[in-house]
Amino acid sequence: MRIDNDQIYVEDVPVTAIAETYGTPTYVYEENTIRANFRRALKAFSRYYENFRFHYAIKANNNPAIAHILRQEGAGIDAASVNEILLAKKLGFAGDDIVFSGNFLSDDDIKAGLDSGAVFNLDDLSLLPRLLKFGQPDILSFRVNPGYGRSNVGDYVTNAGPGAKFGIHPDQVMDAYRAARDAGIKRFGAHMMPGSCLLDPGYFAFITELLLDIIGSAGKELEINFDFIDLGGGLGIPYLPDEQPLDVEATAAQVAEVFTRKVGEYGLKPPRMVMEPARYFVGDAGYLVGRVHSIKNSYTEIVGTDIGMNTIARPAMYGAYHHIYVNGRESEDRRPLGLTGQVCENTDYWVRDRELPRDIAEGDLVVVENAGAYGYCMSYQYNGRLRPAEVLVNGDRHHLIRRREEFEDMIRDTYVPDGLDK
Numbered sequence: 001m002r003i004d005n006d007q008i009y010v011e012d013v014p015v016t017a018i019a020e021t022y023g024t025p026t027y028v029y030e031e032n033t034i035r036a037n038f039r040r041a042l043k044a045f046s047r048y049y050e051n052f053r054f055h056y057a058i059k060a061n062n063n064p065a066i067a068h069i070l071r072q073e074g075a076g077i078d079a080a081s082v083n084e085i086l087l088a089k090k091l092g093f094a095g096d097d098i099v100f101s102g103n104f105l106s107d108d109d110i111k112a113g114l115d116s117g118a119v120f121n122l123d124d125l126s127l128l129p130r131l132l133k134f135g136q137p138d139i140l141s142f143r144v145n146p147g148y149g150r151s152n153v154g155d156y157v158t159n160a161g162p163g164a165k166f167g168i169h170p171d172q173v174m175d176a177y178r179a180a181r182d183a184g185i186k187r188f189g190a191h192m193m194p195g196s197c198l199l200d201p202g203y204f205a206f207i208t209e210l211l212l213d214i215i216g217s218a219g220k221e222l223e224i225n226f227d228f229i230d231l232g233g234g235l236g237i238p239y240l241p242d243e244q245p246l247d248v249e250a251t252a253a254q255v256a257e258v259f260t261r262k263v264g265e266y267g268l269k270p271p272r273m274v275m276e277p278a279r280y281f282v283g284d285a286g287y288l289v290g291r292v293h294s295i296k297n298s299y300t301e302i303v304g305t306d307i308g309m310n311t312i313a314r315p316a317m318y319g320a321y322h323h324i325y326v327n328g329r330e331s332e333d334r335r336p337l338g339l340t341g342q343v344c345e346n347t348d349y350w351v352r353d354r355e356l357p358r359d360i361a362e363g364d365l366v367v368v369e370n371a372g373a374y375g376y377c378m379s380y381q382y383n384g385r386l387r388p389a390e391v392l393v394n395g396d397r398h399h400l401i402r403r404r405e406e407f408e409d410m411i412r413d414t415y416v417p418d419g420l421d422k
């Protein structure tokens with residue numbers, strides 16, 4: 001995104017053109033930013049550890065066009081559900097390109113997962129006998145909860161540590177791999193998810209060491225090796241104006257150093273190192289473009305837009321900060337204002353006391369930054385406000401990659417029993 005003469009451009013497309021062509025609110029993604037993010041991170045990690053692969057956590061943005069970009073760049077997939085596996089396969093990912101890290105799986109999930117050929121990453125030991133009832137996978141991974149987790153979105157997205165619902169307790173890890181080995185499984189993986197939106201390279205190294213000590217001991221004692229060790233996602237992006245970007249080069253160097261040292265210490269055959277970020281690839285490549293409908297002066301002054309908790313849930317859910325730009329006004333003086341969407345909930349009043357351009361007015365376009373990850377995929381239809389459109393930009397070209405929902409989408413697949421409509 002760039003601002004030229006106060007006009008906002010997504011790559012080389014003015015946001016005014018996006019709004020005129022597709023309406024608002026609309027999610028817009030920069031193809032070249034996604035590719036640059038992926039390449040920067042891949043270059044860093046493969047420099048320090050040759051046998052390395054990224055799996056894209058498709059939950060963060062499941063638009064097929066976006067996933068295709070990451071497939072072209074060489075990513076595999078981290079899938080959280082069978083439907084994400086089906087989507088990935090439809091897009092051309094092979095079964096063994098996909099790690100299936102679902103939790104609390106049903107029997108149907110297990111059967112469909114086995115049919116898909118995806119690599120199971122089991123969240124609990126109790127899943128193993130249930131899995132073996134339906135078939136014996138070639139390779140099996142366990143998700144370890146190393147007892148520590150972190151996030152910079154409050155505690156909300158801390159998906160490891162004692163308070164998290166995910167992963168196997170370190171004390172159960174040996175039993176898990178032993179049971180799998182004794183059941184005849186020959187190839188193994190290991191996994192953790194260290195937390196989300198992390199900006200400290202040292203933290204990745206610290207938690208990698210914890211994981212490797214846990215699975216290294218299991219590997220040594222049980223005389224098994226790991227085809228891959230998946231260090232999860234969590235590579236962060238700055239949301240707040242004063243946050244610095246993650247030093248991905250330092251992260252890669254520190255993680256690879258610990259990884260290599262620990263693999264040697266436990267005498268493991270060097271495994272593939274996998275990481276499965278999402279936010280780092282797509283987060284800062286996406287913007288949400290909306291329009292100011294009216295400005296209200298009641299107890300406070302509130303800018304009313306078509307961007308609310310239904311179109312971008314993160315602020316209402318986590319108190320998350322997203323920077324806002326106003327087209328045509330970025331060089332104006334600022335004053336504190338609130339900004340809200342159109343939903344009948346006060347959590348929809350998602351921006352308070354923010355320094356916004358002084359003369360912001362009806363009809364202005366507002367652009368929400370860092371909306372590429374956990375944006376559209378967490379939007380919903382509450383209050384009959386339907387989901388936005390999605391557009392992909394490359395240079396001065398733009399393409400619709402998901403149409404805006406219409407009334408028919410709201411009532412699609414609902415049924416009224418006979419007699420109720422009389």
Ligand code: LLP
Pocket residue numbers: 057060078101153157159193195196197232233234235276277278279280314373374
């Ligand atoms: N792998 C697993 C198993 C995950 O659960 C996640 C995200 C990722 C990878 C990708 O994490 P990332 O690199 O994007 O941090 N909705 C929240 C984030 C929830 C993260 C869920 N798991 C937000 O909007 O901040």
